[in-house]
Amino acid sequence: MENSNLQDYSHKRFNILTGEWVLVSPHRAKRPWQGQNETVNNEKRPTYDKTCYLCAGNTRINGEVNPKYEDVFIFTNDFAALQSDSPKFNVNDGLLIAESETGICKVICFSPDHSKSLADMSPLEIQKVVYAWQDQYKELGSNPKINYVQIFENKGAVMGCSNPHPHGQIWSQSTLPNEVYKKNTQQLNYFNKNSSSLLGDYLEQESENQERIIFENDGFVVLVPFWAIWPFEAMIVPKRHMANFLEMTEAETLQYAEAIAVLTKAYDKIFNTSFPYSSGIHQSPTNGKENTHWHWHMSFYPPLLRSASVKKFMVGYEMFGSPQRDITAESAVKMIKALL
Amino acid sequence: MENSNLQDYSHKRFNILTGEWVLVSPHRAKRPWQGQNETVNNEKRPTYDKTCYLCAGNTRINGEVNPKYEDVFIFTNDFAALQSDSPKFNVNDGLLIAESETGICKVICFSPDHSKSLADMSPLEIQKVVYAWQDQYKELGSNPKINYVQIFENKGAVMGCSNPHPHGQIWSQSTLPNEVYKKNTQQLNYFNKNSSSLLGDYLEQESENQERIIFENDGFVVLVPFWAIWPFEAMIVPKRHMANFLEMTEAETLQYAEAIAVLTKAYDKIFNTSFPYSSGIHQSPTNGKENTHWHWHMSFYPPLLRSASVKKFMVGYEMFGSPQRDITAESAVKMIKALL
Numbered sequence: 001m002e003n004s005n006l007q008d009y010s011h012k013r014f015n016i017l018t019g020e021w022v023l024v025s026p027h028r029a030k031r032p033w034q035g036q037n038e039t040v041n042n043e044k045r046p047t048y049d050k051t052c053y054l055c056a057g058n059t060r061i062n063g064e065v066n067p068k069y070e071d072v073f074i075f076t077n078d079f080a081a082l083q084s085d086s087p088k089f090n091v092n093d094g095l096l097i098a099e100s101e102t103g104i105c106k107v108i109c110f111s112p113d114h115s116k117s118l119a120d121m122s123p124l125e126i127q128k129v130v131y132a133w134q135d136q137y138k139e140l141g142s143n144p145k146i147n148y149v150q151i152f153e154n155k156g157a158v159m160g161c162s163n164p165h166p167h168g169q170i171w172s173q174s175t176l177p178n179e180v181y182k183k184n185t186q187q188l189n190y191f192n193k194n195s196s197s198l199l200g201d202y203l204e205q206e207s208e209n210q211e212r213i214i215f216e217n218d219g220f221v222v223l224v225p226f227w228a229i230w231p232f233e234a235m236i237v238p239k240r241h242m243a244n245f246l247e248m249t250e251a252e253t254l255q256y257a258e259a260i261a262v263l264t265k266a267y268d269k270i271f272n273t274s275f276p277y278s279s280g281i282h283q284s285p286t287n288g289k290e291n292t293h294w295h296w297h298m299s300f301y302p303p304l305l306r307s308a309s310v311k312k313f314m315v316g317y318e319m320f321g322s323p324q325r326d327i328t329a330e331s332a333v334k335m336i337k338a339l340l
Numbered sequence: 341m342e343n344s345n346l347q348d349y350s351h352k353r354f355n356i357l358t359g360e361w362v363l364v365s366p367h368r369a370k371r372p373w374q375g376q377n378e379t380v381n382n383e384k385r386p387t388y389d390k391t392c393y394l395c396a397g398n399t400r401i402n403g404e405v406n407p408k409y410e411d412v413f414i415f416t417n418d419f420a421a422l423q424s425d426s427p428k429f430n431v432n433d434g435l436l437i438a439e440s441e442t443g444i445c446k447v448i449c450f451s452p453d454h455s456k457s458l459a460d461m462s463p464l465e466i467q468k469v470v471y472a473w474q475d476q477y478k479e480l481g482s483n484p485k486i487n488y489v490q491i492f493e494n495k496g497a498v499m500g501c502s503n504p505h506p507h508g509q510i511w512s513q514s515t516l517p518n519e520v521y522k523k524n525t526q527q528l529n530y531f532n533k534n535s536s537s538l539l540g541d542y543l544e545q546e547s548e549n550q551e552r553i554i555f556e557n558d559g560f561v562v563l564v565p566f567w568a569i570w571p572f573e574a575m576i577v578p579k580r581h582m583a584n585f586l587e588m589t590e591a592e593t594l595q596y597a598e599a600i601a602v603l604t605k606a607y608d609k610i611f612n613t614s615f616p617y618s619s620g621i622h623q624s625p626t627n628g629k630e631n632t633h634w635h636w637h638m639s640f641y642p643p644l645l646r647s648a649s650v651k652k653f654m655v656g657y658e659m660f661g662s663p664q665r666d667i668t669a670e671s672a673v674k675m676i677k678a679l680l
């Protein structure tokens with residue numbers, strides 16, 4: 001399928017995973033930009049910063065001292081949004097509806113080297129991060145109070161990241177967050193109807209014409225989904241149907257790490273800057289159910305649109321209407337592929 | 341209902357209008373901030389700027405000259421995200437689903453005075469903006485191809501606003517955007533079940549204990565909804581059940597203008613800065629249906645959290661999980677009310 005209308009005229013595309021739409025305005029990238037520019041900090045950071053609360057051996061705000069870690073270091077978030085020991089309560093007062101929510105929030109340092117990001121790490125180094133994510137998913141998930149484990153990374157000041165030291169977060173909780181709930185429903189409905197994985201079938205379709213595929217190895221495909229929202233959004237999807245990433249073989253953990261390395265390195269080349277993004281892994285809930293309808297995947301939502309300093313704002317129309325993008329998924333793929 | 345648990349422990353609240361949840365972490369505002377600060381521009385702007393493409397008498401990028409307007413000025417967006425003359429097409433190719441989307445996008449200048457914002461305008465001046473919004477909703481809505489009219493404003497550079505001249509936008513289109521679709525469904529279900537307006541009944545409940553009400557006059561209530569996401573989010577709701585704002589009486593148009601004036605003036609006092617936000621009016625679709633289940637309202641989503649330079653980032657967890665807020669709706673009300 002190559003439909004030139006999609007490159008020329010405004011249209012909306014359907015997100016099969018969430019059941020929602022994105023408005024695409026291909027012609028709109030031509031408008032001049034007179035709005036806010038982001039400050040770009042391309043300064044090389046030192047490998048160790050004595051004021052950084054994530055560097056090895058340093059003291060955190062609560063007085064704890066970080067160990068002299070050598071690859072990955074994990075600790076419970078000192079300012080966790082979710083607490084594990086709060087009381088259970090709920091409000092069911094007419095149209096006021098609330099429920100207590102408990103959980104455990106962790107921080108995971110990807111490397112002791114303050115100057116690095118995932119884009120500067122080798123697949124073997126990233127594989128250690130993957131192992132740590134797996135351990136956390138397993139450990140947190142085995143807690144009867146934790147029914148979902150959200151692994152994510154905010155990279156770059158423009159993405160609200162308060163410390164440039166390479167790190168991500170894990171927020172785990174008792175109920176399914178909105179986005180996970182939507183993806184759970186869409187995948188379940190599809191699986192019940194077709195007895196196959198929604199994302200698996202989607203991958204098959206994308207493999208046929210390759211138009212949106214950035215990279216693939218034996219185990220994984222890196223692509224820009226047809227319904228991408230962010231200018232350079234991308235997704236890493238395992239070729240095999242796996243509900244969560246504990247099902248990976250040893251070989252696949254390295255292939256997954258390679259996919260992350262390839263994508264993040266290409267990202268840094270787009271605007272010659274350490275490319276900001278939020279990334280997140282969506283996989284089966286840890287609620288003890290079968291969850292075979294799930295096909296785990298990792299998504300990257302980078303905000304930059306035109307240059308290292310001009311981002312896409314998801315504001316007004318996007319907040320009250322639908323997400324809207326100015327360049328098509330297909331042109332983004334071309335730009336990223338040229339940088340591999 | 342005053343439940344002290346809601347002020348102390350993490351919980352989620354249900355948004356009756358969208359059917360989605362927000363995670364509230366009341367204790368989290370205590371964490372220190374080491375992340376990105378926004379540049380604050382508190383410079384007084386001149387009343388006329390010869391480089392501004394929205395000032396009266398100036399030439400826009402496409403060569404058109406703005407009239408010497410005296411209150412409100414409306415024109416079709418020079419870089420519209422939606423076009424009215426594009427071909428009709430759709431893609432229905434397995435899991436690739438898309439539809440052409442047409443529409444009309446307009447820009448509306450609230451005042452010829454470059455230095456002002458709605459917060460600096462009198463209710464009588466704002467009433468003229470209300471009249472213009474009504475005209476546009478009526479005119480665009482009577483076009484058979486336009487089934488929804490989204491009126492919104494992005495205020496401030498941090499909200500992607502590319503020009504400080506007081507202005508808003510109107511994007512109208514043939515189908516319902518995601519957020520409107522959700523609110524349509526929730527209101528319809530409630531109306532079918534209870535034969536009353538969801539927001540009307542909610543207002544009644546809020547009036548009983550006043551805990552979340554900021555201000556009210558004869559026709560309108562300004563409140564922080566129980567399920568607010570943004571730190572100082574607020575909503576203006578008409579007391580009478582009206583599907584859209586064409587149903588306002590003459591007196592109500594001025595009461596509505598007063599509500600906008602009161603809220604935006606209080607906002608500017610919170611951090612002694614011209615308070616950025618995106619605002620939007622949700623009202624009945626213009627699809628020729630009855631739509632009596634709709635109760636129109638205007639929402640304000642301001643991003644600032646701790647000061648004029650520190651905003652709330654909706655990133656990582658918020659993008660992959662659910663929106664999350666650090667101060668409760670009730671404490672926000674207290675802060676805003678103290679500034680009236």
Ligand SMILES: O=P(O)(O)O[C@H]1O[C@H](CO)[C@@H](O)[C@H](O)[C@H]1O
Pocket residue numbers: 035312313314315316317318324494499500501502
């Ligand atoms: O149309 P403007 O003001 O140039 O652009 C702004 O508002 C639009 C509608 O909310 C957004 O899509 C843009 O990202 C934002 O920068």
Ligand SMILES: O=P(O)(O)O[C@H]1O[C@H](CO)[C@@H](O)[C@H](O)[C@H]1O
Pocket residue numbers: 154159160161162375652653654655656657658664
């Ligand atoms: O936890 P951090 O890195 O201090 O905070 C960042 O990530 C969180 C989770 O996405 C967000 O809620 C915050 O708004 C953001 O600044």
